[in-house]
Amino acid sequence: MSTDFKLRLAETIAWCGPRVVASQAGVTTRTEALRPPLCRHDGDTQLELLLEPPGAGKEAVEFIVGRRREQLLRANPGGHSYSGLAGGRVYATDFNTDICGAATAPSNGFLDDHDIPGWDTWFAHEQTGPYGGIVYGWVPPVLLELADEGFYVIPVQCIGWVNDADLRRLLG
Numbered sequence: 001m002s003t004d005f006k007l008r009l010a011e012t013i014a015w016c017g018p019r020v021v022a023s024q025a026g027v028t029t030r031t032e033a034l035r036p037p038l039c040r041h042d043g044d045t046q047l048e049l050l051l052e053p054p055g056a057g058k059e060a061v062e063f064i065v066g067r068r069r070e071q072l073l074r075a076n077p078g079g080h081s082y083s084g085l086a087g088g089r090v091y092a093t094d095f096n097t098d099i100c101g102a103a104t105a106p107s108n109g110f111l112d113d114h115d116i117p118g119w120d121t122w123f124a125h126e127q128t129g130p131y132g133g134i135v136y137g138w139v140p141p142v143l144l145e146l147a148d149e150g151f152y153v154i155p156v157q158c159i160g161w162v163n164d165a166d167l168r169r170l171l172g
Contacts, residue, residue, distance in 0.1 A: 004124075005124050005136075005170050005171060005172070006081075006082035006172075007081070007082065008065055008123040008124055009082055009124070009138060010080040010081055010083070011068055011069055011072055011080050011123070012068070012121060012122075012137070012138045013080075013085070013088065013140075014072055014076075014080045015068050015071070015072060015120060016029070016120055017086060017088075017140050019031070019120070020120075020140045020142055020143055022142045022143055022146060024108075024109075025107060025108040025110040025118070025143055026104075026107075026108065026109020026110060026112065026118065027109065028118075028120075029117070029118020029119070029120045029121055029143075030119055030120060031120050033067060033071065034063075034064050034067045034068055034071075034119060034120055035119060036060035036061075036063040036064055036119060037060075037063065038050070038056050038057075038059065038060040038063075039060065043099070043112065043113060043114035046114065047095055047099065047114055047116070049132075050095040050116075050132050050135075051095060051096060051131045051132050052132055055125065055127065055131075055133045056132065057095070057125050057132045057133055058127070058132075058133060060119070060122070060135075061122050061123065061124060061125040062125075064119055064123075065123060068120075082171075085138070086140070086141070087140075087141035088139050088140045088141050088144065089138070089139050089144060089147075089162075090136055090138055090139075090161070090162040090167055090170075091117070091121075091136070091137050091139060091159060091160060091161055091162060092135070092137075092159070092161075092166075093115075093116075093117060093134065093137070093158055093159035093160075094131055094132075094133070094134050094135075094158055094159075095115075095116065095131075095132065095135070095158060096131055096156070096158050097114065097115040097156055097158040097159075098154070098156050098158075099114050100115075100154070100155060101113040102153045102154060102155070103150035103151070103153050103154050104150075106146065106149035106150050106152075106153055107143075107146045107149060107150025107151075108146045110139075110143055110146055110147055110150060111147075111150040111151075111154075115154055115159065117137055117147075117159065121137035121138055122135050122136070122137045123136060123137060123138060124170070136162065136170070148161075
């Protein structure tokens with residue numbers, strides 16, 4: 001997964017870095033052109049699908065990655081390569097949440113009422129366990145504090161920062 005993981009992460013950084021605005025975190029991390037079909041459903045249905053193996057999460061990530069790559073190649077035909085996290089951080093979510101809506105306000109909408117982060121940030125999927133797997137995303141520096149506050153208030157362990165050892169494993 002390492003080469004693909006690095007390329008997808010680089011493209012996510014190139015996409016989100018210049019577009020995301022903290023005061024509009026919910027809007028600027030949900031570009032309509034990248035919106036996967038899964039995210040056209042209501043929040044409860046989205047979560048049901050994300051938790052079903054083999055996982056609509058993988059399909060959603062593939063959709064986002066493909067659309068983002070098309071958009072980026074139009075702007076920069078030379079492509080992108082990984083050269084670090086650009087001050088941001090990688091998170092992982094399994095979407096197995098309690099749907100309390102507590103994270104929406106502290107994250108300024110980066111996490112919605114169903115604790116689903118903005119899809120623009122999604123770049124990789126890893127199949128694990130009995131549910132739909134883990135989706136990885138990148139949070140730009142301008143959203144780190146808001147995302148952290150959102151992660152903190154969710155009363156279940158469904159989303160959090162990827163530690164250095166796991167990131168090294170994923171990067172290969």
